[in-house]
Amino acid sequence: MSANQKIIEQRFNAQPKNLKAIRDTLYNSMKTKGFSEECTSDVVLAVDEACQNIIRHAYQFDDSGIIDLGVYLSNNTISVELIDFADPVDPACCVPKAQKELKPGGLGTMFMNKLMDSVEYECPPPKGTGNKLVMKKHNRA
Amino acid sequence: MNYSVTQNGDRTTVFLTGDVDLERSPEARKVLLDTVDQGQNLVVDMSEVNYIDSSGVASLVEALQASKKRNLNFSLTDVSEPALKVFKLARLEKVFDIR
Structure with a gap:
């Protein structure tokens, strides 16, 4: 696999109805590039959860919001970049919080951190953007 | 996601199919909570x-x-492999009554 190969670059509206198409595109692209089923499903869920966080928390369900998705491949590692144009979020919010009691919320961030090798906000975000989240995972299988 | 509901006495089975995601989960949430509000024991069939x-x-x-x-009573039955993987990720596989 060549260095920094572009897999997906796609702009879409931050709407829940768009997430299935994004999942399908990502799944098919990663399978085509030879990623394992486990690694592929892990990345698909993590990206879905990250998009959900943007829709819910960054844009607060304002469906005119824009998300830029970039997926790149380098040395058998997939790198996912998600850019939004909302107000900046506190990077601490991507750190999963310990939950002592059963709660319906807060699972998405935990999923992202468990499924990916790294989850980081780029600080400061690129000029003209709101937030840039970068997640990476190596294809082990 | 689609769903169907079957009632048998005081037990209702909700059969969920497809993708239970941010677009569709509000619909799933409503049918599940409505069933509980009606005083029904709930079984969620997750095979599909x-x-x-x-x-x-x-x-x-x-x-x-x-x-x-x-x-x-609340239980999950015939949980599909992808759903079980997510429950394990959330450490909920022993919280839910999975049959």
Whole structure:
């Protein structure tokens, strides 16, 4: 696999109805590039959860919001970049919080951190953007 | 996601199919909580769930908690492999009554 190969670059509206198409595109692209089923499903869920966080928390369900998705491949590692144009979020919010009691919320961030090798906000975000989240995972299988 | 509901006495089975995601989980949440509100013991058949995310899991947790508050039974049956993987990720596989 060549260095920094572009897999997906796609702009879409931050709407829940768009997430299935994004999942399908990502799944098919990663399978085509030879990623394992486990690694592929892990990345698909993590990206879905990250998009959900943007829709819910960054844009607060304002469906005119824009998300830029970039997926790149380098040395058998997939790198996912998600850019939004909302107000900046506190990077601490991507750190999963310990939950002592059963709660319906807060699972998405935990999923992202468990499924990916790294989850980081780029600080400061690129000029003209709101937030840039970068997640990476190596294809082990 | 689609769903169907079958009632048998004081037990209602909700059969979920497809993707239980941010777009569809509000619908799942509503049918599950409505069933609990009606005082029904709830079985959720997950054999045909292809995909579930944190919003779908949250809907199930809410229904579980609502059932407990009303002393009703809540169980999941025939959980598909993708859904079970997500429950394990959330460490909920022993919280839910999975049959």
